[in-house]
C-alpha cells in the first residue's frame with residue numbers, strides 16, 4: 331500500500347512538471363517576438379522635435395540653469411553660423427558695390443557756383459561733439475560686432491588662434507562698454523536735432539526731385555531747411571534702429587536682469603544681429619555722402635563751417651535764415667581762412 335502511494339506521488343510529480351514545461355515552453359519561444367525593449371521608450375530625436383526644452387529641477391534661485399538641452403538652439407546656431415552671414419554679407423557688400431558704382435557714374439556732387447570764400451557756421455561745438463561721440467562709438471561697435479559674425483571666417487585664418495583670441499576678447503570688452511557711449515550720443519542727438527527733423531512742406535518738393543542726387547549736372551537743388559528730407563529720413567531711421575539695438579543689446583548684456591528665457595535671448599540676438607548689419611550698411615551710405623560723395627560737406631562736421639555757396643545750393647532756406655540772423659546779430663558768417 332505504501333509502495334502504491336509512493337508511485338502515485340511520483341507520477342503526479344512527473345505530470346505536474348510536464349504541465350509546467352508544456353505551458354512555459356511556448357512563452358519562452360515567443361519572447362523575442364513579443365517584447366520590444368525600446369517600443370515605449372522616447373527616442374532622442376522625438377524629444378528634440380517635440381520639446382522646446384529638456385528641463386530638470388534645481389534648488390538654486392536661477393531657474394534657467396535647470397535647462398539641460400534646448401533643441402531650438404540648433405535653429406539659432408544655424409541662423410548665427412549661416413543665415414546671418416548671408417544677410418550681413420549681401421547688405422554690406424551690396425551697399426559698398428552700389429556706392430562705388432554710384433560714384434563712378436555720378437562723381438561727387440560739386441558746388442556748382444564754386445566757392446565764395448565766405449564760411450558759414452553749420453554745426454557748433456556741442457553738435458559736432460555729439461555727432462562724433464555717436465559716430466566713433468558706432469564705428470567701433472560695428473567693427474567689433476561684425477567680428478562676432480565674420481571674425482572666425484575672415485580674421486582667424488589671417489591672425490592665427492592666439493592673436494585672434496586676444497583681439498576678440500578686447501573687441502568684446504569694447505563692444506560691451508562703448509554701448510554706453512553710443513546710447514548717450516544717440517539720446518543727445520535725438521534731443522538736440524528732433525526740432526529740425528520734423529516734416530515740412532519743403533520736404534515733399536525735395537523728395538520729388540530726389541534731392542538732385544541723380545542730376546549729373548549738379549543743377550537740381552530743391553529748397554531745404556537745415557536738414558533736407560533725405561537727412562530727416564536718415565535721422566528717424568537712426569533713432570528707431572538705435573533704440574532697437576540699445577534695448578536688445580542691453581537685454582543680452584544683462585540677461586539676469588532682463589529675465590529672458592534662453593529662447594527669448596536667442597530671439598533678441600537674432601533681432602540685434604539683423605538690425606545691426608542693416609544699420610551698418612545704411613551708415614556706409616551716410617559716410618559716403620558726408621565725405622567723398624558731396625564736395626564741401628565734411629567741413630560741416632570737421633571745423634563746423636561750410637562755404638556760403640554750398641549752403642545756398644544744398645540748404646537754401648536754412649542759408650536764408652542764417653544770412654538774416656547774421657545781418658541782425660552779426661557773426662554767423664566770416665571769410666574762409
Ligand code: HEM
Nearest residue numbers: 464465468469561564565568613617620621627628630631
Ligand atoms: C564715421 C563717419 C561719419 C562721417 C564722415 C560723417 C559725416 C557727417 C557729415 C559731414 C554730416 C553733416 C552733413 C550736413 O552738413 O548736412 C553728418 C551729419 C549727420 N550724421 Fe554723420 N558721419 C559719420 C558717422 C555717423 C554715424 C555713425 C551716425 C549715427 C549713427 C551719424 C549721424 C549723423 C546725423 C543724424 C547727421 C545729421 C543729418 C545728416 O546730415 O544726415 N553720422 N555726418
